[in-house]
Amino acid sequence: MRRPETWTWLSALLGGSGVLHLVRPRTYEWLVPPEIGAARPWVLGTGVAELATAALLARAATRGWGGRCAAVLLVGFVPAHLHTFRVVPRTPRWMTVSAVRLVLQVPLVRSALRVARDR
Numbered sequence: 001m002r003r004p005e006t007w008t009w010l011s012a013l014l015g016g017s018g019v020l021h022l023v024r025p026r027t028y029e030w031l032v033p034p035e036i037g038a039a040r041p042w043v044l045g046t047g048v049a050e051l052a053t054a055a056l057l058a059r060a061a062t063r064g065w066g067g068r069c070a071a072v073l074l075v076g077f078v079p080a081h082l083h084t085f086r087v088v089p090r091t092p093r094w095m096t097v098s099a100v101r102l103v104l105q106v107p108l109v110r111s112a113l114r115v116a117r118d119r
Helices: 006-023 037-060 060-076 076-085 092-118
Strands: none
Touching: 006 037, 006 060, 006 092, 037 060, 060 076, 060 092, 076 092
């Protein structure tokens, strides 16, 4: 069986996350650091940005831009991932979940940059 191309799963990941941001924004509001303002506009805005990026990735003519946008978007999520260390219960389980989410940004950003380069 052929392995899916990077842009395929990256587009699906961002598209699915974008839909969830718009349909269930409360799920994500706690991730927004209070220093950057009200959570709801950030959650909805990132949901729209994820959907737009997924659409760019899905189309061959815009895939390079989609990869660049995905990388920027994923790097932009790092403050939210760091914020979780301040707000999650200090249990091994939650600290591990927070650490894994943060560490996963590295391969995701690398994948996005690969898509941009290989377009």
